[in-house]
Amino acid sequence: MRTIRVGKVVVNIGVGKSGEAIERGKTVLEQVTGQKPSQRRAKRSVREFGVHKGEPIGVIVTVRGSETSELIGRLLAARDKKMGSSSFDDRGSVSFGVKEHIEIPGIRYDPAIGIFGMNVSVLLERAGYRVARRSRRTSKVGKGQMVSREEAMEFFRKNFGVSID
Numbered sequence: 302m303r304t305i306r307v308g309k310v311v312v313n314i315g316v317g318k319s320g321e322a323i324e325r326g327k328t329v330l331e332q333v334t335g336q337k338p339s340q341r342r343a344k345r346s347v348r349e350f351g352v353h354k355g356e357p358i359g360v361i362v363t364v365r366g367s368e369t370s371e372l373i374g375r376l377l378a379a380r381d382k383k384m385g386s387s388s389f390d391d392r393g394s395v396s397f398g399v400k401e402h403i404e405i406p407g408i409r410y411d412p413a414i415g416i417f418g419m420n421v422s423v424l425l426e427r428a429g430y431r432v433a434r435r436s437r438r439t440s441k442v443g444k445g446q447m448v449s450r451e452e453a454m455e456f457f458r459k460n461f462g463v464s465i466d
Contacts, residue, residue, distance in 0.1 A: 302427065302428050302429060302446075304427065304428065305456050306426060307370060307373065307426075309363055309365045310365075310369045310421065310424075311363050311364075311423075313341075313419060313420045313421075317359075318351070319358065325413075325417070326360040327360050329419075330360055332408055333372075333375075333405060333419075334362045334368075336364060338360040338362045340359070340360055341358065341359040342357050342358065373423060375405055379405045379406070380399065382462055383464050383466065384397055385466060386465055389454055389465075390450065391449065393425040393452070393453050394424055395422070395423040396420065396421065396422045397420075399419050402418070427446055427448060429446055430446075
């Protein structure tokens with residue numbers, strides 16, 4: 302019950318405008334994750350940026366299951382397996398960015414697509430987390446079952462060979 306595992310990996314590209322840029326962002330995420338991405342729409346209009354409410358401005362993919370470890374390894378290789386301690390929070394979540402998607406191993410530069418950066422969020426969990434998410438008889442997960450910041454750091458050091466500064 303104390304074993305830590307990867308619950309999900311969320312990869313997000315904030316494009317900032319709709320149209321062809323969204324389609325190129327979808328292509329990049331599909332290359333990186335192998336899954337079909339979904340669009341995220343603007344919550345409000347921002348005149349300075351030319352964004353209107355309801356307009357698609359980002360693409361996102363959630364990866365669960367056995368593919369998560371391989372995906373995290375590839376994404377960390379783009380960062381030379383280095384992370385800052387500020388990337389870890391107190392509840393077992395880890396977030397980091399990849400500046401250019403072409404740094405990820407196995408991805409080639411395509412001039413028609415361009416270069417995109419992306420945000421990656423990893424949720425670490427233990428057995429029993431399902432009780433907080435299930436639809437029937439949901440309950441809270443106790444503090445002892447939560448993944449702490451130090452445990453998350455040790456998990457990334459041991460499983461992915463990450464150096465944390």
